[in-house]
Every structure is written in C-alpha cells, then in structure tokens.
Amino acid sequence: MEISARIGSRKTLLTILGSAAFMVLLQAYLVAPLVPVLTHDFQSTDAITGLAVPAYTIPYGLSTLFYGPLSDRLGRKPVLLTLLGLMALSMFLIALSPTIEIFLLLRVVTGITTGGIVPISIALFGDIYPFAERGKPLGVLYGAMAGGMTFGSTLGAYLNPLIGWRSEFVTTGGLCLILFLWAASEHRNFPAKSPAGTTLKEVFSNAKALMQRRQSRSLYAYVFLNGVFHSGVFAWLGYFFKLKFNLDDQGIGLALLGYGVPGMLLGISIGNAADKYGRQRLIPIGLALGALSVCLLAFKLPLLAAAAAVTVLSLGYDMTQPLFAGMVTSLVDHSKRGQAVGLSACMLFLGYGTGALVFQWFMTWGLDMALIVFAIFEALLFLFALRLFKFSWS
Template identity: 35%
Template structure:
C-alpha cells in the first residue's frame, strides 16, 4: 500500500472523493438526453439538431483530453481535478441560463472540456495511489460510480424537467458540482509534480507524448480501448430505437430496461475489478470480450422475444462492466512515469470510439437490420483479443 493510500484510511477516503467526481462527470454526459425535446421546443430548434448537445460534449472531451495529460504529469493530479471540477460546475450551471441553442451548445462544449481535464487525472491518481494487486478493485469502484451515474442521469433529468423546467436541471447539477469542487479542494491530497527538466517549455510539454507514442504497448492499448468502446456504443447508441421498433416499448418501458442494465453494468465493474486483482487483468479482459461479443450478437438476433432479449441485454451489460474496470486498470499501469498522459490519451480513444461508432451505426441502420449492427459490434469487441495478446506489461 502506498503512503497516499495509508494516509487516507487505506485509500477509502480518497476513492470516495474520486468516485463522487466521476459520478458527476458521468451524470452530466447523459443528463441532456431526455431534455432534448424540451430544449428544442424552447429554443425553436429542429429536433434533429438536438443530438448536437451530446456530440458537442463527447467530441470536445475526446479531442482535448490528450492536451491535459502532460500538464497533469507536471503539475500534479490534485490541481487538474480541482480546476476541472470548478470549470465543470460553472459550465453546467451556465448551460441553463440561455434560451439560445448556440449558447447552450457552447456551454455543453465547455462542460466536455472540463470533463476532459478531470477524468484522466482521476484515473491517473488511482494508478498512482494503489499498488497493482489492489488497482483493479479501486478502478472498478471509480468506473462503477461513473457508469452508475448514467443509471440515474436520464430519470433524474426527466423528473426535474417534468415538474419544473429543463433549465432547473442544469442549475441543480451545477450547484451540486460546485460543492464537489469544494470537497475536492479541501479533501484531495497535494500530489507532487514530476521533477522539472531544463528543456524548453515546448519540448517539456511534448516529451510525454513522444514517450507514449514510441511505446508500442501504449499504442496497442489505445487501439484496444477504441475497439472496446466502439463495440459497446455501436449498439448502445440505438438501444432505445431497438426496443421501440422491435417491441413497441414506450419511453417508460425503455427507461426501466436501461435502468436494470445500468445496475448490472455497475455490479460488473465492481466484480471485474476485484476479479482482475486475483487472476490478472488480461484474463478478465479475454473473458469479457468473448462474453460481450456473444451476448451482443445474441441480443441483435432475438427480435421476437422481449423478456429473453432483456435477459441477454443484462448479461451483455454485465460483461461490458467486467471488462471496462479491468481494461482501465490495465492501461493505467503500462507507463507509470507518464500515467496522466497515457490516461488522457485513453480517454480520448474512448470518446472518439463512442462518437465514430454511433455515427457509423446511424449510417448502417439506414440500409440494414439490427443484426448487422450486432455483427459489427461483436467483431469490434473481438478485435480486442489479438491486440491485448501483443501488449507487454
């Protein structure tokens, strides 16, 4: 156990703060989904443009996350997390101040930028604090908090909007996020930056990128994360459409299914993290990849049996959770000296995989069936297997 972990009661206090930060970043990423019809109505914007509110967050997050990795390695994790949470709270609050769609879109992008500042440093701090035999469990708890937030993100946003106004949703979450900023400011330990070299500022900034991109294992890991995320979000982006078109479920019914699936994913993250500490991350990722591919393919085939489809969906979500915590823990230990840079690049690979997969899925469903989407997602997840076999720890 590291000195940081000992200082915080075996790391439990530290994990609590990091988990709360991850919870709010995850919550905000999904919060806008049920609000799109109301925002479109208020701003007199076509419903089709509403999806840009999600795209703006994810795309800015994916493109900017690598920029903050070297800064995290140089100035310390605490500074990045505290700064990011402050910007995050303000950006979320200001999203609700305007009835102009472009202004709302701008502040969604600001919030995505803040998330890109926070999360790579959260993952890096977990990697810095916990030794290898405890890292999977710790990473599983943080990932569980992040994914668990999506379980309540959609119903909470819909509930507040149903009884008040969509703007109040952002005000409430923004205010609570500001309290989290204060908690992080007071509760997170000072994390020492790396020793400075006498090189120029530009050379010093780009040196971690050079180190990362000349490390073959890191490159393979980023590719692994991309395909893993694409295999998930290719189907997940249109899971609501699947249940509506195939089984004629209404919004309430779809919400219940997604809530149950979210819970199984959270438990999968917690279990996968503990399991990887016992038998190793690679073995858990192998298992999760096979099972996720099998279940997503089976799910796309079961168009005549609602309860069986839901049953398979739950196992698919659990498999994704098991693999996600193990994958994140695995990547975090590949290059400890530039861990912040590696985790920021990993976050970028994750969100770009999400964006590209959802866009490609949209094009695919115009001419083909959900089964073709299931095949694509299964292939994407299975591509993880040959890649991880080439990574040396």
C-alpha cells in the same frame, strides 16, 4: 514520487474524488435518453440533437491529453478544484440554453471542463497511495463511474416528465456546486506537491513513442473501436425504445435501468477474475456479449427482453474497457504511466464521439440495419481478440 498522507485525509479524498467521478458520468449519460424530448423542445431534428453526444465526448477525449501535464506543473489541487467549479457552472448554463445551437456549444464547453477530473484523480491516487494499495481506490473510482452511468441514463429520461430536463440540469448543477464547496473546504487534505512537470513537447513525444510499439497500437485501437461500438449503440437507445415500443420518457428511463448495474455490482468480481484467469480470457467474452446483445436488439423482442439485452450490453462494456485500462498501465514504467492512461482516455472518448456519428450515418439504412452492422463490427473485434490477446499479452 509518492506523497504521504494521513489515513483520514486519504479517506476524505477518496470520497470526494469518487463523488466527482460519479457526477462526471451522471451528467455525461444524462443527455442521450433526452434526445427525443430535446428534439421536440428545440424544434430540431434527431440528427441535430444527436450531436449532443459527440459534442461532449470528442472535446472530453482531446482535453484528457493535456490535463495531466497541466496538473503536474500547477498542482493537482488547483486544477481539480477549478474543474469541479466549472462543471457546476456549465450545468446551470445548459439549463438556460435558448436554442439547440447554444445547447451543443455548452456541451462542448462541458466536455473540455470535465475532461481532467477523472485522469487527475487517478494521478492523485498515484501520488498518495503506494502501488500495492491502489487497487481499492481505483475500484471505488470505477464503481462510482458505473453508478453515474446507471443513474444518468435512467434519471435523464425518467425525471423529465416530472420536473423537466432544464430542472434536471439545475439539480445536477446544484449537486456539483455542493461537491465543489465540499472539496474546497477540505483543500488541506489535498497534497500540496506534485511530480515534476511535463512539457507539451514531451506529451507528444511520449505519445509518439507509445504508438510506435505494435502492442500499444493494438491495445489503443481496441480501446478506440470498442468505444465506437458501445457509444454508438448507447447514444441511440432512447430513440430505440421510443421507436420500437412507443415508450414515454419514464418508460425509457426504466428500460435503461440495467445499464451500468453490472459495473456497480460486479466490478470488483470482474477485476478479481481478470487477475485470476487473465484479461486475455475475459476480454473476448465481453466483446462477444456486446455483439450478441446488440444483434438481439435488431430483432423483435418483448420489452423486458430488450431491457435485459441492454443490461448484457453493459456487462460487455464492464468486461472490456476497465480491463483495457489495467493493461494500459503495463505499457510503460511508473514515470510515464499517467500519460499512458491519459492517452487511453483520449482514445476512448474519441471513440465515444465517433461512434454516435457513425451509428447515426448507418441509421439512414434503418435502425435495425445500424444495429446489425454494429453487432457484426463487434463480432469481428471478438474474433481478432481471440488471437491478439492470446499471443500478445501474458
């Protein structure tokens, strides 16, 4: 059921939850550009340090399945406030990591503790906003996530020579702590009630029922496989610019500056275009852009052209995954929508973790070959999408 809230309370919650989504994605994307320096500082290998991406994304994806039902039973407020506090604590602990093994373990813990923040925020918007008014808060949330991606991928590498990666995590932890204290001070603005609880058995039975439908399987498969593609490439972009152009940390940060910018600037426009022209038309274009950008990266490009290709890659993401999320909400009625979204988040972040590992495996054939294989993979998704989404979705 929907819970009424004062306009002022809703604006406060929107700001808090948008800030939380920003911080979740910022700290998530902070790590990939730091792989070269982490390898050096921990006297490890790129193969081991590269596990920092799946070590976070796979636990994150699995945990999203359970936080929705948990917040149904215990309430959105206590679960969300707890997770915000744990996110801050995990940042401080990561900064103290003495070995790569401890660093990876703490990334696993961080994935688990942050996995519920965005899904619970989406569920909370469903609690306090009527259906006809949910577009704006969700737009703000996804825009904040795109901003977190942009600043995380850029600042991670750029600030390291200035303050060091440990200080980056301390600073991020400080910002998360401020956010937690702010949310706790505004706890009265959180609705006190939540929808009826869902049992663990119902979580799996509902997921099973969803996956029995061909339309659902196709959509969730695309969420997963497109996540494999984008994460696999992004996780190694820092290594790419280091190897191809011998950039230092600040140079890598600047080269990645365009990643996430399309989502920040064009997110609302892409959503409006999807409503006007149909998601089944925009999604294949996004898949094609992703394939083209990665194919170009495999060839000898000038530095500025490679940075532009990274921006186009980001645009390909913004024209696919957010639109998939909108389609997921049409799979079920409102009473099961939260679980459908949670399952989508699970598939997406499992794809993120899998992609980094798969790309690393293909790198045994060389970086350029890995890029070409992933470009071909995304091109095949584009070709299948032309037919699948034309005939399966209105």
